[in-house]
Amino acid sequence: MKKHLLLPFVALYSFLSIAQVYTLPNLPFAFDAYEPYVDAQTMEIHHGKHHAAYVNNLNKAIAGTSMETTSMNNLLMYASFRSAAVRNNAGGHYNHNLFWDILAPKAAQKPISDALQTAIINQFKSVDSLQKLINNAASTRFGSGWAWLVVTPEGKLAVYSTANQDNPIMDVSKERGIPILGIDVWEHAYYLKYQNKRGDYLGGIWNLINWGVVSDKYASAVTDPLLKELEKDNWLALKDFHKVMAQTFHPAEENNFEPLLTRSGELYAKAILLKNATPPASVNNPKVQDALNRLEKQCLLIHQLAQKPSKNQAAKNEQLFEQITKAHDIFHEVEGLCHD
Numbered sequence: 001m002k003k004h005l006l007l008p009f010v011a012l013y014s015f016l017s018i019a020q021v022y023t024l025p026n027l028p029f030a031f032d033a034y035e036p037y038v039d040a041q042t043m044e045i046h047h048g049k050h051h052a053a054y055v056n057n058l059n060k061a062i063a064g065t066s067m068e069t070t071s072m073n074n075l076l077m078y079a080s081f082r083s084a085a086v087r088n089n090a091g092g093h094y095n096h097n098l099f100w101d102i103l104a105p106k107a108a109q110k111p112i113s114d115a116l117q118t119a120i121i122n123q124f125k126s127v128d129s130l131q132k133l134i135n136n137a138a139s140t141r142f143g144s145g146w147a148w149l150v151v152t153p154e155g156k157l158a159v160y161s162t163a164n165q166d167n168p169i170m171d172v173s174k175e176r177g178i179p180i181l182g183i184d185v186w187e188h189a190y191y192l193k194y195q196n197k198r199g200d201y202l203g204g205i206w207n208l209i210n211w212g213v214v215s216d217k218y219a220s221a222v223t224d225p226l227l228k229e230l231e232k233d234n235w236l237a238l239k240d241f242h243k244v245m246a247q248t249f250h251p252a253e254e255n256n257f258e259p260l261l262t263r264s265g266e267l268y269a270k271a272i273l274l275k276n277a278t279p280p281a282s283v284n285n286p287k288v289q290d291a292l293n294r295l296e297k298q299c300l301l302i303h304q305l306a307q308k309p310s311k312n313q314a315a316k317n318e319q320l321f322e323q324i325t326k327a328h329d330i331f332h333e334v335e336g337l338c339h340d
């Protein structure tokens with residue numbers, strides 16, 4: 001085939017595998033439509049400078065990597081494995097998209113759906129008390145971050161905050177879920193009008209929350225397959241721990257302590273991640289939590305022991321083996337409890 005005849009196929013191939021380029025969405029309303037609760041200049045800078053910077057920096061961070069064809073959910077879900085640039089800017093882009101979606105001037109707002117209202121009343125007694133909880137999460141978030149209303153993998157609602165541009169989809173978040181309402185508590189969201197008075201900004205922002213859009217997000221979140229993935233991902237923390245446990249414990253059984261001595265920090269880190277990841281609802285009970293706490297403590301002890309200088313390596317190895325055996329027993333206790 002002549003070279004020029006290949007060109008359409010090459011073009012088609014390039015089109016199909018086209019790199020993902022994130023773009024800054026338009027704000028749904030004019031900058032001054034959010035007055036008097038958020039001033040026009042803040043909206044303009046927040047959208048045109050801050051959000052735009054997250055988009056540009058995200059595109060730069062993923063350019064030329066396999067992440068160009070990775071979904072946003074995947075970028076977020078495995079944030080702990082990604083660079084700070086990807087974690088911060090993917091979070092920044094996702095979080096601001098959500099924020100612009102749920103803000104509207106009074107006249108353009110739609111009412112809350114029966115389904116969301118019922119869920120809120122069942123869990124929080126009233127929309128007012130939910131707002132107080134979210135305000136509390138927002139005002140107690142030290143430094144920059146977000147306060148969230150989230151649909152959990154169990155299909156319940158939850159309120160909490162995350163730091164910086166993290167969000168509940170990320171594996172770095174202690175609690176996971178799909179956010180349906182988020183309040184930006186970075187100073188760039190309110191400083192021009194409210195200066196350091198975050199409480200006053202929070203008082204104002206509720207006037208702009210479009211409960212109709214939050215309700216739409218609730219309806220799609222409860223059936224979103226991402227919830228199952230988040231549940232499974234949390235469970236993967238156990239598998240993740242198991243891998244390092246197996247790769248350090250089994251060689252130790254054969255008197256090879258090198259893997260344990262060099263990877264005790266990793267073992268401890270995996271134990272922390274495992275303890276902090278919420279287990280799937282079906283196995284989330286006090287016995288499992290208690291065993292995970294003991295496992296973390298045991299791995300810390302092992303790590304400290306591994307780090308400790310010793311003139312008698314044989315005696316140290318003996319102690320290490322005793323402690324790793326205990327950790328291994330606790331791990332199998334966790335597995336046993338989980339399969340009950």
Ligand SMILES: [Fe+2]
Nearest residue numbers: 050184186189
């Ligand atoms: Fe922001």
